[in-house]
Amino acid sequence: VxxxxxxxxxxxxxxxxxxxxxxxxxxxxxxxxxxxxxxxxxxxxxxxxxxxxxxxxxxxxxxxxxxxxxxxxxxxxxxxxxxxxxxxxxxxxxxxxxxxxxxxxxxxxxxxxxxxxxxxxxxxxxxxxxxxxxxxxxxxxxxxxxxxxxxxxxxxxxxxxxxxxxxxxxxxxxxxxxxxxxxxxxxxxxxxxxxxxxxxxxxxxxxxxxxxxxxxxxxxxxxxxxxxxxxxxxxQPLDVSSVHHNNTFLKYTVSLLGYGFYGDVLKDSEKKRWMGPMRYDYSGFKTFLSHHCYEGTIYFQPAKHTQGSPRDKDSCRTGCHICRQSEQQLAEEHKKCGLKHEEDEEEWKVIKGKFLAINAVNMSCACPRSPKGLSPAAHLADGSSDLILVRKCSRFDFLRYLIRHTNQDDQFDFSFVDVYRVKSFQFTSKLLEDNESDVTDIGKKHFGQFCRDHPACCCSIANSTWNCDGETLNSSAIEVRVHCQLMKLxxxxxxxxxxxxxxxxxxxxxxx
Ligand SMILES: Nc1ncnc2c1ncn2[C@@H]1O[C@H](COP(=O)(O)OP(=O)(O)OP(=O)(O)O)[C@@H](O)[C@H]1O
Ligand SMILES: CCCCCCCCCCCCC/C=C/[C@@H](O)[C@H](CO)NC(=O)CCCCC
Ligand SMILES: [Ca+2]
Missing domain, CATH: 3.40.50.10330 (Probable inorganic polyphosphate/atp-NAD kinase; domain 1)
Structure with a gap:
């Protein structure tokens, strides 16, 4: 032959x-x-x-x-x-x-x-x-x-x-x-x-x-x-996070769960669907100029079960050993049933502040716009999410941060950016913390207003919206948990x- x-x-x-x-x-x-x-x-x-x-x-x-x-x-x-x-x-x-x-x-x-x-x-x-x-x-x-x-x-x-x-x-x-x-x-x-x-x-x-x-x-x-x-x-197994609010299921997410910048881009772009993919460039530019920051509290549990760190130089690749190790751990956890209770006892860390963006990503979120993604070292199937906190900074610094998504420079190497590998987190906005009563009315009343203490400050009194894999969520207060390898592609x-x-x-x- x-x-x-x-x-x-x-x-x-x-x-x-x-x-x-x-x-x-x-x-x-x-x-x-x-x-x-x-x-x-x-x-x-x-x-x-x-x-x-x-x-x-x-x-x-x-x-x-x-x-x-x-x-x-x-x-x-x-x-x-x-x-x-x-x-x-x-x-x-x-x-x-x-x-x-x-x-x-x-x-x-x-x-x-x-x-x-x-x-x-x-x-x-x-x-x-x-x-x-x-x-x-x-x-x-x-x-x-x-x-x-x-x-x-x-x-x-x-x-x-x-x-x-x-x-x-x-x-x-x-x-x-x-x-x-x-x-x-x-x-x-x-x-x-x-x-x-x-x-x-x-x-x-x-x-x-x-x-x-x-x-x-x-x-x-x-x-x-x-x-x-x-x-x-x-x-290819994939981590999936569940998003809840007050014991009510909201959504699952596999790519970006973003509050602040990416939430605002999405909310604005939904009105411009007729523009096709260009709507994100238009709304991205508009949101960048508006430069709103949002005040709130994040509680998170670090992902101690996985070896990697978001600052690693190596990325998740075919046959990734870090993901394989998580798979083995998962199989062992399935064998012993009691472990889930111990997990709840593990420490929670708390961070309060004013943020331009809060992004939780289960994968790198690489796309043609950003070939290495929002978190280049994130793993597809390690049972963790990378929580990226972009604190209030100048427009110029935020632009520098955004531009680093498009080149080889490290986007976490800024004093106003923190990144943690987590297995669960919760977020509550300052607005909700201050007024636990009638949130909707407060939201309406304050929408478009800014921080009363500093008129020149861009802290919005209103809440931002969560962008959950490109869909908006109705609640700003959320509880998120990563489910290791819940599905396969x-x-x-x-x-x-x-x-x-x-x-x-x-x-x-x-x-x-
Ligand atoms: N026949 C339909 N008419 C209107 N909306 C639809 C229809 N079928 C699906 N959808 C909804 O359209 C939304 C957007 O679709 P899709 O994700 O395919 O495109 P996109 O938003 O342009 O891309 P991307 O999500 O990658 O930014 C989805 O949330 C889906 O629920
Ligand atoms: C001066 C140049 C600065 C350029 C900065 C570019 C940074 C791009 C990072 C892109 C990250 C995409 C994350 C993925 C999110 C998806 O789940 C979601 C649904 O498809 N898409 C968007 O929300 C759409 C989000 C689009 C944002 C622009
Ligand atoms: Ca992951």
């Missing part, structure tokens, strides 16, 4: 694929080649007496974590040998645990409103090549996908795919985690309830405005790359060096 063209083929010849190592785990499909099609394309095959061929479709790794579907055709004069090859490779693929049936939700209005086109033109043909069958829903309203996930026969599917942005992913995640807890009789309103892990993986086809969850877990926001990670059945984290990873596994060439 050779990958030389058929007109050069003699019985018994055996030629290597030119420098092409493909791990079996990265073969997309194997098909008998339609020679009629080939013959139509090129007259030279017509001279051959009945050649046989099969095509191997495989993942080709390009620059910047981009994956493409490439193919190589193997020619053979012996029909039986050719069929044996097809059979052997198909058997190898069967051994891989890959999704066969997927549930797909498309948000046609996310990002630049290209979700449906992206799925139909770039993703569906690849799923069909890999013999994956799909049930596709194009959503008609917000929460359509989430509601649907409570009704469908979820056991029919090997995974759920969402085509859209971080908001669409959040919807699907809420549907899946919520469904899991409902089926297990767990009350989501109880902030201390041990949540049931969600084993049905979610695949993200990026078609949103920020696509930070996709970018931070794959290394690029690219629909074809994500489709290929789904096809080969990659698996069809991803593998960001690869350190793609070539190295590829050469460690069995290859098509070795088979030859």
């Amino acid at each position: 050779t990958n030389q063209p058929a007109h050069e083929l003699d019985r018994g010849s055996c030629v290597h694929i030119e420098n092409c190592f493909v791990p079996t785990s990265e073969i997309i499909a194997v098909e008998e080649t339609d020679l009629n099609k080939k013959q139509r394309n090129s007259g030279k095959w017509q001279k051959m007496a009945k050649p046989h061929a099969f095509t191997v479709y495989y993942v080709k790794k390009a620059r910047n974590h981009r994956w493409r579907c490439s193919d190589v055709t193997f020619w053979c004069v012996d029909e039986q040998l050719c069929n044996q090859w097809i059979q052997a490779l198909k058997e190898l693929l069967e051994l891989q645990t890959r999704p066969k049936h997927l549930l797909v939700y498309i948000n046609p209005y996310g990002g630049k409103r290209q979700g449906k086109r992206i799925y139909e033109q770039k993703v569906a043909p690849l799923f069909s090549l890999a013999s994956i069958s799909t049930d596709v829903f194009v959503t008609e309203r917000a929460n359509h996908a989430k509601d649907n996930l409570f009704e469908v026969n979820i056991n029919k599917y090997d995974g759920v795919v969402c085509v859209g942005g971080d908001g669409m992913f959040s919807e699907v995640m809420h549907g899946l985690i919520g469904r899991m807890q409902k089926d297990s009789g767990i009350d989501q309103n109880n902030p201390k309830a041990p949540l049931v892990q969600c084993n049905i993986r979610i695949g993200i086809i990026p078609a949103g405005s920020t696509d930070c969850i996709c970018y931070s877990t794959v290394g690029i926001s690219d629909p074809v790359t994500s489709a290929l990670h789904i096809i080969i059945g990659d698996s 069809f991803a593998r984290g960001i690869e350190e060096n793609c070539k190295e990873a590829a050469s460690n596994q069995s290859t098509v060439e070795q088979l030859l």
Whole structure:
């Protein structure tokens, strides 16, 4: 069997694929080649007496974590040998645990409103090549996908795919985690309830405005790359934080939970949805100029179980040992049940102050706008969140801080920025602390007013809004708890060096 063209083929010849190592785990499909099609394309095959061929479709790794579907055709004069090859490779693929049936939700209005086109033109043909069958829903309203996930026969599917942005992913995640807890009789309103892990993986086809969850877990926001990670059945566990207020469940979050700057950007940008992804630049600039700071108290429990620190130079990468260690600890904790009570006894630290931004991130939050993210050393699955406190500072200093998100300089190396790795935290605004009575009226009365003591100061008396993965929360006082590896994605984290990873596994060439 050779990958030389058929007109050069003699019985018994055996030629290597030119420098092409493909791990079996990265073969997309194997098909008998339609020679009629080939013959139509090129007259030279017509001279051959009945050649046989099969095509191997495989993942080709390009620059910047981009994956493409490439193919190589193997020619053979012996029909039986050719069929044996097809059979052997198909058997190898069967051994891989890959999704066969997927549930797909498309948000046609996310990002630049290209979700449906992206799925139909770039993703569906690849799923069909890999013999994956799909049930596709194009959503008609917000929460359509989430509601649907409570009704469908979820056991029919090997995974759920969402085509859209971080908001669409959040919807699907809420549907899946919520469904899991409902089926297990767990009350989501109880902030201390041990949540049931969600084993049905979610695949993200990026078609949103920020696509930070996709970018931070794959290394690029690219629909074809994500489709290929789904096809080969990659698996990446993910930490999820639950957000409560007064024993009422508000939301889950996996990327950014931000108060102050990012909350205000989001609130303003919601009115400008028609602008598409540009709305964040517009509202970001406006919010930067307004320079509001907010007073409040943060209580947090440091994450002592994990080795890493937010100031580490190394980032979370495929096969991360810090995340793996957390996974082992999690398994041990599941064995001993009493541990949850001890956790509550652990120390709480308290910080009071005036803040321009309070950001809690479960992952780096890297995205095309900020390729290393809000916390470059945050881990995808270590059971912790990085709590970043940006205290009141000048507009110039805040600009310096923001610019460092876009270059290689350390954004935590400022006197007004503190960062902690935490497993839970609580926040209460000064406004709520001072007036525990009728918060809504107070909010209305003081909205738009500033600190009475210092008229020139930018401390807003009103509360900011929490930005929870791109959705606003109704309460400013929140309690947050990280749930280690509560769910899984069809991803593998960001690869350190793609070539190295590829050469460690069995290859098509070795088979030859
Ligand atoms: N058919 C629909 N009509 C209106 N809203 C929808 C529909 N389907 C989903 N949504 C909602 O749209 C919101 C935003 O969608 P999405 O996240 O896909 O795009 P985005 O906000 O542009 O991107 P990003 O979240 O990455 O910034 C989601 O919260 C989702 O609940
Ligand atoms: C002078 C140049 C300064 C440039 C500063 C750029 C800093 C960019 C950091 C971006 C961090 C994104 C965090 C991700 C948040 C998502 O969960 C959320 C939903 O998609 N997106 C936003 O809230 C949208 C947030 C957009 C903020 C601009
Ligand atoms: Ca984490």
